[in-house]
Amino acid sequence: MGQGRLTLHAVRTEGTRERRVVEVDFTVLLEWEDPAIEEEVALKALYGPSDETGLRAWRHPALGDGHGPVKAHILQILPFDRMGQRQALVLTQVNEPANGCHSCVPGLGAAIFTLNEGSWGLTRAIPFITSLGHSGWVPQARLLFLESGRLGLLFRVSDDHQGVSHEHAILLAEQGGSFTPVLTVMPSAAASDVTCYSSRAERTEALRAARREKNPKERSDELAFANRRPDCWSFDSTFTLRAGPGGGSPELEVLTAGTKSRTWNLAEKAEWDEGPIAPFRMVRRYQFRQGAFHDVR
Numbered sequence: 001m002g003q004g005r006l007t008l009h010a011v012r013t014e015g016t017r018e019r020r021v022v023e024v025d026f027t028v029l030l031e032w033e034d035p036a037i038e039e040e041v042a043l044k045a046l047y048g049p050s051d052e053t054g055l056r057a058w059r060h061p062a063l064g065d066g067h068g069p070v071k072a073h074i075l076q077i078l079p080f081d082r083m084g085q086r087q088a089l090v091l092t093q094v095n096e097p098a099n100g101c102h103s104c105v106p107g108l109g110a111a112i113f114t115l116n117e118g119s120w121g122l123t124r125a126i127p128f129i130t131s132l133g134h135s136g137w138v139p140q141a142r143l144l145f146l147e148s149g150r151l152g153l154l155f156r157v158s159d160d161h162q163g164v165s166h167e168h169a170i171l172l173a174e175q176g177g178s179f180t181p182v183l184t185v186m187p188s189a190a191a192s193d194v195t196c197y198s199s200r201a202e203r204t205e206a207l208r209a210a211r212r213e214k215n216p217k218e219r220s221d222e223l224a225f226a227n228r229r230p231d232c233w234s235f236d237s238t239f240t241l242r243a244g245p246g247g248g249s250p251e252l253e254v255l256t257a258g259t260k261s262r263t264w265n266l267a268e269k270a271e272w273d274e275g276p277i278a279p280f281r282m283v284r285r286y287q288f289r290q291g292a293f294h295d296v297r
Contacts, residue, residue, distance in 0.1 A: 003291075005218070007176065009101070014167075014206075016258070021292070024083075025201075031218040034079055034086065034088070034115065035118060035119065035120065036218070037077055037088060037090060037113055039073075039074045041054070042090045042092070042111050042113070043072050043074070043092065044070065044071070044075065045111060045122050045125050045126060045127050046058070046092060046109055046111055046126075047070065047094065047109075048256040048279065050153075051069075051286055054071060054265070055069035055071060055097060056069055056070055056071070057069050058070055058094070058127060060094075060107060060127070060128045063071055066189075069097065069178055070097070070107075071094070071095050071096075071097055072092055072109070072265070073093055073268065074090060074091070074092055074140075074239060075091040075092055075093045075108075075138055075139060075140070076090075076091045076141060077089075077090050077282075078141070078143045080089075080143065080145075082293070083148050083149060084168060085114055085115070085122070086114070086115040087112055087113065087115065088110055088112070088113045088115070088120065089111075089143065089151065090110060090111045090126075091094065091108065091109070091110050091138075091141055091261070092110065092111070092128075093107070093108065093109075093133075093137070093138045094106060094107040094108075094109055094128070095107070095132050098245055104134075104135065104136045104258075105131040105133060106131065106133045106137065107129075107130075107131055107132075108129045108130055108131070108133075108138050109126055109128055110126045110129060110130075110179065111124065111125050112124040113127065115164060121141055123231075124177065126177070126178050128240070129172065129178055130156065130157075130172070130179075130181065132148065132155060132170065133155075134155060134158075134159050138155075139155050139156055139157055140155075141153045141154065141155050142154040142155075142216070144149055144171075145240050145241075146173055146174075146250055146288055147249055147250055147288060150171075150173060150174045150175075151174040152172065152173050152174070152182075152241075153171070153172040153173075153179060154169060154170075154171050154186075154187070154235055155169065155170045155171075155238060156168075156169050156188060157169075157170060158189070159259045164190060164191070164192060164193065164272050165190065165191050165193070166187050166189070166190040166191075166239065166272070167187060167188050167189040168184060168187055168188055169184070169185040169186075169188040169237070169239065170183070170184050171183040171184075171252070171293065172292065173218060173288070182288070182291065182292045182293050183286055183292070185237070185254055185284065187266065187272075188236075188254065189234075189235060189236040189237055189256075190260075190272060191232075191233070191234035191235075192232050192234065194231065195229060195276075196231060196232040196233075197228050197229060197230070197231050197232060198227060200267060203226075203229075203231070205221070206229065207226050207227070210222035210223040210225075210226045211223065227228070232277075233259040233260050233261070234258050234259060235256055235257060235258025235259060235280070236247070236256070236257070236258060236259075237254050237255060237256040238254075238255045239252060239253070239254055240252070240253045240255070241253075244287055246279045249287055249289045250287070250288045251285055251286065252286045252287075252288070252293060253283060253285050254283070254284040254286075255281070255282075255283050256282045256283075256284070257280065257281040257282070258279070258280070259277050259278065259279050260277065260278070260280055260281070261273045261274055261275035261276065261278075262275050262276050262277075262278045263275040266282060267284075290294050
């Protein structure tokens with residue numbers, strides 16, 4: 001949605017006995033819908049025309065054997081204003097035709113369009129940025145604004161492994177006509193699976209139910225399982241980008257909070273650790289300088 005301000009000058013008369021002229025200036029905020037970007041125009045500019053099955057002849061060695069053809073679709077359209085121009089970042093996903101398995105990683109692409117006299121024109125085409133995501137899908141991106149009008153893209157990539165759902169965050173920055181990975185936060189979120197106790201009362205009830213089992217063998221097995229079953233835990237992160245001290249280079253603050261094992265040091269390792277569950281809160285800060293984010297100590 002575009003925005004603009006219009007300043008109006010009005011003249012009116014006031015008073016019943018003494019007529020006087022009053023002049024007033026006021027500003028109105030105007031908003032208008034951007035014209036739509038035709039998805040096929042964007043996809044054709046990046047990957048060429050599609051055939052009757054929706055496949056495109058574009059190839060890239062990072063995707064499978066690189067021999068094509070591929071399927072491509074629009075992931076997101078993110079409008080923004082930069083240097084007085086209305087622009088839109090179109091994010092795309094490209095897969096091999098059969099790419100939908102758990103371990104398959106799709107490709108991320110992008111195009112930047114600029115609005116000129118009511119119509120969108122292609123400013124930059126980036127068919128392939130990197131491989132990102134899992135199960136054949138790229139996650140949604142959050143658009144950030146770094147220094148000097150440079151764009152950033154924050155992706156939160158989740159996966160399930162050995163009974164734990166976990167997530168890491170990847171930040172890409174606009175550099176050299178494309179987008180480059182400049183920060184990875186591992187882990188940014190995680191949670192135990194459903195075979196865990198959500199409360200002490202649930203654990204107590206499970207043990208009581210196991211003890212009521214009349215068959216000695218089944219009672220022994222159920223008690224062993226109930227005692228081995230771990231407590232549930234989970235944590236998540238919020239990402240806040242703000243100007244650095246004195247209006248300097250931007251800083252990214254990552255606030256991670258929830259519950260986890262007391263022995264799991266997130267700052268040292270990404271893999272989860274077993275142990276007594278306890279609440280925790282951790283803040284990580286990174287400053288963007290020289291084209292990358294660095295730890296703020």
